[in-house]
Amino acid sequence: MFPLAAPSTDDVALYVGIVIAVIMCLVISVIVALFVYRKTHRDFDSDIIDTSALNGGFQSVNIKTARSADLLTVPPDLTNAAAMYRGPVYALHDVSDKIPMTNSPLLDPLPNLKIKVYNSSGLVTPQDDLGGDFSSKLSPKVTQSLLDNSDTMNLRNQSLARTRDPSCTAHGSFNNQGGHLIVPNSGVSLLVPAGAVPQGRVYEMYVTVHRKDSLRPPVEDIQTVLSPVVSCGPSGALLTRPVILTIHHCADNVQEDWLMQLKNQLAMGEWEDVVVVGEENFTTPCYVQMDSEACHILTETLGTYCLVGQSICKAAAKRLKLAVFGPVSCTTLDYHIRVYCLDDTQDALKEVLQMETQMGGKLLDEPKTLNFKDSTHNLRLSIHDVPHTHWKSKLIAKYQEIPFYQVWSSSQRTLHCTFTLERLSPATTDISCKLCVRQVEGEGQIFQLSNTLEEDVQCIDTSLMDPASNITTLVGPNAFRIPLSIRQKLCGSLDAPQTRGNDWRMLAHKLNLDRYLNYFATKSSPTGVILDLWEAQHFPDGDLNELAAVLEEMGRHD
Structure with missing residues (x-):
């Protein structure tokens, strides 16, 4: 046996060097990993600060990019000029020879529109024009948290509210007693229940x-905008119970023919889907109560909302409001009749009335409602019984049509077209004719127009023109129909479950508010939220006797 040789000094030094090198590599790797980890998390934190998460709750579902199209500063005249629509076209005729269109001197053309004018042979006339001035985008929202500095936020939101158009804005100071904000003649209001403000x-x-x-939110081809875009604030405010935002809509038969979707605009301008009406659950941030003409949004997150719908059958229809205007005075031989086809919401008609007043126009007949069905058929407008001995039409056509997609999408609030009549003699002062507006193979309305040009006839009175409707802010107990003492007694007796079932659940059933009882069940006082919703539905003339009768039917004589 040969004895093992002892390792040399050179071999020991080599092994020690290798071990030290491995240790150094490990230390360097750990340092690099920590540096990368801290850097990535610092970037992530900064990204969150830029989002709307700090401004209230949000849903991470189907977030869509906002439409980039701008708005013209003046309303469209569909018969003046138009642009080819880049999308699905539902016309049933082929484009053929061009026919001269009527020009309106009062209104400028709108981009991305196509109007068709038909003569007796059925030929179609498209014309293009992309002119127009563009306006600025939505002003930025206040992003600082209300809880960090409530005084600063109140001043900022007060300034923000007062810089908006006063005719479509209401603002006020609210404490724990609550109150009501009303945009006059618009169908839009915000109910702040007592206890909602901390x-x-x-x-x-x-x-x-x-x-x-x-x-307005971007919509798919099968969708349509059913309500105006409404904002309530201040953004990011802490609420201890839901407020109720009421908005008019234009959907007909909402319970059977529509799939409704509530959308919310985020701080950066994108729109997100908040909830599908009828599919609320414990994770959805709000509840939507649909009435025949209005939706009531119960939410603890103040922001910008809009109702979008998709028809689930061809019988689905949206209500249009038809309004015909002419000049108060006419100093030329031409007489322009403007026909507006609007979503049937109070604010849409209010906007046109204000605009026409500024232009010197007046209503020629009472506005009428038309149910426009999801049938892909166009909206046809025609003028009849023109006294040809004194007047002639400058439109060389039998009728005009607005394409189905243009009406259904609601992409333009003041959608309209113009008929121009020419007096054969300056001495002619009386004008009378009929104007027909109908959906092809669908419903229609006839306007009987009669006017004397020399007389300054007053506009036809409507509720939207009532000058007395100028109350915008109600604060404290006087803002509610149900006295505070009675409300407290009702909540005390109905919140507790009853073996007979005549508690808040039966109250919701009797008031037709029982579509989703679990929403009320999650609140500290289900009765209180139900009564808040009743207040919003029946404002301003809620009948307490009817509410008392409901309680009598429930057997709650106490």
């Missing part, structure tokens, strides 16, 4: 209707 705080709150087409 004790000891005062919020400067506002509600406003946005009238720019560019601020």
Whole structure:
């Protein structure tokens, strides 16, 4: 046996060097990993600060990019000029020879529109024009948290509310006693129940209707916008119970023919799907109560909302409001008749009335409602019984048509077209004719127009023109129909479950508010939220006797 040789000094040094090198590599790797980890998380934190997460709850579902189209500063005249529509076209005729169109001197053309004018042979006339001025986008929202500095936020939101169009904005200061904000003659209001604002705080709150087409949410071809875009604030405010935002809509037979979707605009301008009406659950941030003409949004997150719908059958229809205007005075031989085809919401007609007043126009007949069905058929307009001995039409056509997609999408709030009549003699002062508006193979309305040009006839009175409707803010107990003492007694007796079932659940059933009882069950006082919703539905003339009769039917004589 040979003895093992002892390792040399050179071999020991080599082994020690290898071990030290491995240790150094490990240390360097750990340092690099920590540096990369801290850097990536610092970037992630900064990204969150830029989102709307700090401004309230949000849903991570189907977030869509906002439409980039801008809005013209003046309303469209569909018969003046138009642009080819880049999308699905539902016309049933082929484009053929061109026919001269009527020009309106009062209104400029709208981009991305196509109007068709048909003569007796059925030929179609498209014309293009992309001119127009563009307006600015939505002003940035206040992003600082209300809880960090409530005084600063109140001043900022007060300034924001007062810089908006006063005719479509309401604002006021609210404390724990609550109140009501009403945008006059618009069908839009914000109910702030007592207890919604935390004790000891005062919020400067506002509600406003946005009238720019560019601020409307982008919709798919099968969808349509059913309500105006409405904002309420201040954004990021802490609420201890739901407020109720009421918005008019134009959907007909909402319970059977429609799939409704509530959308919310985020701080960066994108629109997200908040909830599908009828599919609320414990994770959805709000509840939507649909009535025949209005939707009531119960939410603790103030923001910008809009109702979008998709028809689930060909019988589905949206209500249009038809309004015919002419000049108050006419100093030329030409007489322009403008026919507006609007979503049947109060604010849409209010906007046109205001605009026509500024232009020197007046209503020629009472506005009428038309149910426009999802049948892909166009909207046809024609003028009849023109006294040809004194007048002649400058439109060389039998009728005009607005394409189905243009009406159904609601992409333009003040959609209209113009008929121009020419007097054969300056001495002619009387005009009478009929104007027919109908959907092809669908419903229609006839306007009987009669006017004397020399007389300054007053506009036909409507509820939207009532000058007495100027109350925008109600604060404290006087804002509610149900006295506070009675409300407290009702909540005390109906919140507790009853073996006979005549508690808040039966109250919801009797008031037709029982579509989703689990929403009320999650609240500290289900009865209180039900009564808040009743207040919003029946404002301003809720009948307490009817509510008392419901309680009698429930057997709650106490």
